[in-house]
Amino acid sequence: MTGDEPVENASALGDAFSVQDHIFSQKQLLNVGYVPESDHIVARNEEIRRLASALNPSIGGEAPNNVFLYGKTGTGKSLCARYTTRRIVEAAANDVSVGRVVVDCSQENTETRAIRATVQELNDPEVSGFVVPETGFGHSRYYSLLWEALDARFDAVLIVLDELDRLKGTNFLMQLSRATEANKLERCSVGIIGISNKIKYRNRLGERVKSSLQEREIIFTPYDRDALRAIIRSRSNAFNSGVLSDNVVSECAALAADEHGDARKAINLLRHAGELATINEADKITVQHVHRANNLAERDRVNAILAGSTVQQKATLLAVVSLALVEKTRTFKTPEVYAAYEDICAESGLETLSKRRIHDLLREWEFLEVLEITRTGGGRARGSYLRHHLLEDPSVIRSAFEKSDRFARIGISSGTTTTWSNI
Template sequence: MADGDDEQSLSQSIKGRLQEGAQNSVFRDKGLLDPDAVIDEDRIVGRDQQLDDIITYLRPALQGNRPPNMLLYGPSGTGKSLIINAVCQQVLELANTQGDEFGVIRINCQTIKSHDRAVYRLVEDAALEAGVDIEVPESGVSTDQKLNRFYELLSQNFDSVIIILDEVDLLAGRQRDPNDEPAYSKLLYQLSRASQLGRIDGHISVAALTNDPRFMEDLDGRAESSFNPQDVVFSDYDANQLQSILERRRDAYQDGVLEDGIIPLSSAFAAQDHGDARKAIDLFRKAGEIADRRGEDTVCEEHVRDAQKEAERDRTLTQMQGLSTQKKISLYATAIVPVYSQRNLNAVPSTVAYRVYQSITDLLDVDKKSRDSYLRYMNEAETYNFVTSEKRGRGYGSGVHKEYTFVDDPEVVAETLQADIRLEEVEHNGDLIESVVNAQIEDFFEAS
């Protein structure tokens, strides 16, 4: 067969597999499980008061008046972005029917490192919203020139605009001195004063979103007075509210593919993690993605549990990237104790874990650190929130030891650490490690 025929056959094979995967997916509308999707109000759950407040604050935009500035604060995944974006979308549609030019400018400050960069991002989003050219370079001109272009875009294209600054507290900028004004303070002052100073012709309002309830304390006095926002407080979701949120996104899946218990289990996992709706939705989506990867036509509890393990593994891997080899070995030695134990251990005695650590260092032929060093490494693991610890007495005259409890599944922690190149040798000696773990456990309990 000629090369051209081979390429055509391969192309048809790839195309067929792509089409088959799309046709056999458990998803109907996966976009509904994007946590940042702008959704219909009938999918909003447990945020009636916040929704009423923001509707009240934004209503003046439809009456030719300026809405107040707003500060939306509460933990991650509690609906701040969801609510403000949903209401702004409705205001935008109603304003268009009235012939008013209402604009919504959104930036996420998480990855913006300076005041200058934030201003340019505002210019970019305003130009995109207006459908015109940016007309100012990203570098080579002053921040004031970029800010002037931003005001020009607003004046020429909008009667009223709301600027949404998500995760605004992360826009700290380069503060060479602890007393330096953070970048977000300067930006809020400039935006809040634009109308009063005649920098724009229309109305401008700012909605600042933050996880920090003490955000206003770090504002410069001028910025605080000028911004002067209406507060909207968002609390954690409980398990029932998370379950209702997922129920209202059930139609992201095909009919009949979700087994009973999928939504309650996804909600329960997320409720344990501070009531974060983003994590509940992510978990609900990842369970379906796992089912698709395995070519299965239903989503079951096993998929949810595997999705939770993947999420824990990803989070653990990110946190572990900066740990030294010795710290990884210490954490690994502690994690495998409950994994390999023939007893039902809820907490890991430091005495047992340190002896397992000694055996692993022998196996890997690496330096063996002292017990004090091991305990110091585990104290650091506690600051990373891998474990919690508690001191326990072993009876009269036997002293005190520490016991460690893992925040995430210790098996996931162990598997993640095992992927480290220095721990591959341990993976090939599982039976030996298991015998060491159980021998040390029995010695510990006999001595207690």
């Protein structure tokens, strides 16, 4: 046989190779990058109004304000930035040209990459007369091309820098914010919309950058359960009729609300539950599908985080997780965590690092949003201290650690090393 002959019992395969999705009707509505219309953007009218007001001067060709959006993951920052900047471009006066670009700083995380991505998106070779190459230029040459491309096409341009805290260095912000003042641009004015999960990001900026930016700040607070239910309902057209029940919507909202009011998690959870229902050939999504999807998502996320961590990072996190499993709480003081860490090192034969170094490792887990670290007062004459709160489910992290040869059977109980089974 050549491999191309018809299969004799092909009819027995039925519709195995045809589209049979009876759960989803418009699955793209659940994509992270999907930007809904205004009537489907929930609980963010005030934030959109403030952002639009700051950028409004560009509609008439004047200089827009710089704006920084802060808030936890999944609170609608990127969604509102994309929606508002798109509407500003559409609303520009007939004789005014407004440009817009969204730069993902988690991918374009160096100055050169960020400039190149910006100018490639905004450049029109037919207008500027040049093509922007992928390689071969230094950042100074890319800057020259950027200024030339902007002046050739636009009266104003809105540059959205998503996950700005992932960008190495601050010179890109300095160059953009001072372009007009430094006579780099003659016609075009630039508005920067910076987006960060780190509300203290501004503290990293030097005084010259802060002075140039003069940015406005908009804080995005977490969604509550009611808002999350409305958000999920706004994407219900992604499913066929009768597939999505109120119980499923409420369960997705509840699970997401427990994790900082993360709308992205709620939507992803709903999509994964729908995919499980499809695989199981179910007629509708059930709460059981939601729970299974949540467990799988949590496990995969934790495995991905641990896979990129050093042994000492893992030991530090394991100290917090072990305490959480034994004490039935998720918040601990630094001395408690360090004592647990010392026991883990003794049991596993790992070198014990200093308290200062462990503090740094705990901060790294905070950056990854596995921990939340706050400073609190201990009362009169008792000073202040750090509290380390575990954001992830300790049982999920424990199951990931059980696959580790070094840490498979290590736990902490009242200062005494025990096995996971005892925990």
